[in-house]
Amino acid sequence: DGGITQSPKYLFRKEGQNVTLSCEQNLNHDAMYWYRQDPGQGLRLIYYSQIVNDFQKGDIAEGYSVSREKKESFPLTVTSAQKNPTAFYLCASSIQLTNEKLFFGSGTQLSVL
Amino acid sequence: AQKVTQAQTEISVVEKEDVTLDCVYETRDTTYYLFWYKQPPSGELVFLIRRNSFDEQNEISGRYSWNFQKSTSSFNFTITASQVVDSAVYFCALNAGGTSYGKLTFGQGTILTVHP
Numbered sequence: 001d002g003g004i005t006q007s008p009k010y011l012f013r014k015e016g017q018n019v020t021l022s023c024e025q026n027l028n029h030d031a032m033y034w035y036r037q038d039p040g041q042g043l044r045l046i047y048y049s050q051i052v053n054d055f056q057k058g059d060i061a062e063g064y065s066v067s068r069e070k071k072e073s074f075p076l077t078v079t080s081a082q083k084n085p086t087a088f089y090l091c092a093s094s095i096q097l098t099n100e101k102l103f104f105g106s107g108t109q110l111s112v113l
Numbered sequence: 114a115q116k117v118t119q120a121q122t123e124i125s126v127v128e129k130e131d132v133t134l135d136c137v138y139e140t141r142d143t144t145y146y147l148f149w150y151k152q153p154p155s156g157e158l159v160f161l162i163r164r165n166s167f168d169e170q171n172e173i174s175g176r177y178s179w180n181f182q183k184s185t186s187s188f189n190f191t192i193t194a195s196q197v198v199d200s201a202v203y204f205c206a207l208n209a210g211g212t213s214y215g216k217l218t219f220g221q222g223t224i225l226t227v228h229p
Binding site: 033043044048058088092099100101103104105107 | 117150
């Protein structure tokens, strides 16, 4: 079945540590996205990518980095510069960077030790 | 700037009741798209509907219906005869054109709990 796979489901970060969240899709979609979800605040866009080797900052990109070396993969690194990383992170994809619907993964819950 | 407001943080109903989830949006664009997504306890968001700004027809899909009114900038979602499986967080979202093309602005979400 086609879809988006996020791993791990739960992740813990120590002070000063960088951690990487994985996102893989087999839907052959060009566009991919990372959203952060905090309780009572909805989803906020971190980064998005329209095509391989291209990505753009979203509304809350500070403290995060991404890469898009393959069409199927869009990993998100939460760096030590992100002072409040505890949140639920959702990866999504769409056929193109248009007004089409998004397909979401099942998310990664990141917590700080 | 775009904004989506879901004023109802939590709603609790008993099975078979009808329930309406409110969504109010703000945008200066004349072309835009509105969405509703459902987030069950498993975490992933599931697409429910997309409407463009030029189509104000209401839509019905089984027990779900949507009322789009440009005059009040609202895109409300009604579940008829609610069921326990409808319990989830529901998000309304906006996608406008121009530099915002391809990016969704989400509301805060409404937690719906349907009791047996």
